Amino acid sequence: MPKREFSILKLITVPLITFVCLIGIVGWIVAPHCACSDADVVAADVADEAVTPTPINVTDAAPARNIRITYVTESKGFKHGVLPESEKIMQSLGAQNNFDVTISQESAKVITAENLKNVDVLIFYTTGELPWSDEQKKLFLDFVRNGKGFIGIHSATDTFYKWPEYGELIGGYFDGHPWGSNDKVVVQKVDKKFSVTKHWDDLFTWVEETYQYKNFNFKENKVLMSLDAQPTKMDMTKKGIKGIHAVEGNPNIKPDSFPLVWYRTYGKGRIFYSEPGHNSSVWNNPKYQTMLVNAIKWTAKKMK
Numbered sequence: 001m002p003k004r005e006f007s008i009l010k011l012i013t014v015p016l017i018t019f020v021c022l023i024g025i026v027g028w029i030v031a032p033h034c035a036c037s038d039a040d041v042v043a044a045d046v047a048d049e050a051v052t053p054t055p056i057n058v059t060d061a062a063p064a065r066n067i068r069i070t071y072v073t074e075s076k077g078f079k080h081g082v083l084p085e086s087e088k089i090m091q092s093l094g095a096q097n098n099f100d101v102t103i104s105q106e107s108a109k110v111i112t113a114e115n116l117k118n119v120d121v122l123i124f125y126t127t128g129e130l131p132w133s134d135e136q137k138k139l140f141l142d143f144v145r146n147g148k149g150f151i152g153i154h155s156a157t158d159t160f161y162k163w164p165e166y167g168e169l170i171g172g173y174f175d176g177h178p179w180g181s182n183d184k185v186v187v188q189k190v191d192k193k194f195s196v197t198k199h200w201d202d203l204f205t206w207v208e209e210t211y212q213y214k215n216f217n218f219k220e221n222k223v224l225m226s227l228d229a230q231p232t233k234m235d236m237t238k239k240g241i242k243g244i245h246a247v248e249g250n251p252n253i254k255p256d257s258f259p260l261v262w263y264r265t266y267g268k269g270r271i272f273y274s275e276p277g278h279n280s281s282v283w284n285n286p287k288y289q290t291m292l293v294n295a296i297k298w299t300a301k302k303m304k
């Protein structure tokens with residue numbers, strides 16, 4: 001080969017080989033990254049599939065979490081003398097039954113989105129118009145509607161008269177107590193099967209302030225116990241007795257015409273209400289305490 005021809009060939013081939021080599025090197029550098037990315041994605045998918053069952057197993061194995069209750073005893077109207085004692089009893093019932101109990105006299109601090117995440121059951125022994133914003137009212141309704149529990153005790157129906165949705169949720173408003181705290185009343189167990197209250201005697205007498213109701217929701221409320229207005233030796237001529245609580249259109253007084261204890265559902269949530277709770281003797285009644293414990297478990301969906 002002549003020398004000149006060789007030089008021309010060299011001039012062409014050397015840059016060409018260099019270019020091809022560069023492409024190869026660049027390709028080698030880039031290729032592993034691309035492959036690695038794909039591999040990562042695949043690995044993540046596999047990992048997801050492999051990991052998914054684990055939390056379920058962990059949850060199954062973990063001990064049951066305590067029911068978290070917040071007991072609100074804020075009085076914007078009448079202040080019941082039994083409240084401090086009721087708080088101690090609630091703490092004691094919590095300790096005996098593995099409930100995490102929080103007590104508050106400031107409901108506005110309880111009703112926040114962040115706090116309600118850590119509450120299973122709200123229990124109110126309140127009076128009057130509690131100082132909540134519209135947003136807090138919505139939070140409360142959503143709390144129950146989305147599946148949490150609410151228990152009203154005694155004057156919880158003497159609360160939020162200016163907020164009809166609350167009255168609708170709890171099932172009625174206080175409408176006087178013809179039977180005062182020193183009056184003996186006869187109480188009847190209307191529903192003999194319901195888990196929360198079936199431990200009560202069918203008929204018994206105690207001394208307790210006893211309400212009657214207006215705006216009572218006969219359609220939704222399932223009455224468990226009532227003031228027994230029929231066989232009773234009770235004085236039914238007392239001032240203030242209205243006897244208007246029969247089902248609309250039926251003027252006859254029915255056994256549940258003076259309801260005292262009821263339950264209902266609201267959306268996915270459960271609601272329980274106990275009118276009894278004015279007197280210390282009632283709070284110290286073991287059957288009353290059993291009813292509260294059962295009501296907490298039932299509203300927390302830990303009891304059928």
Ligand SMILES: [Zn+2]
Nearest residue numbers: 080154209278
């Ligand atoms: Zn009272």
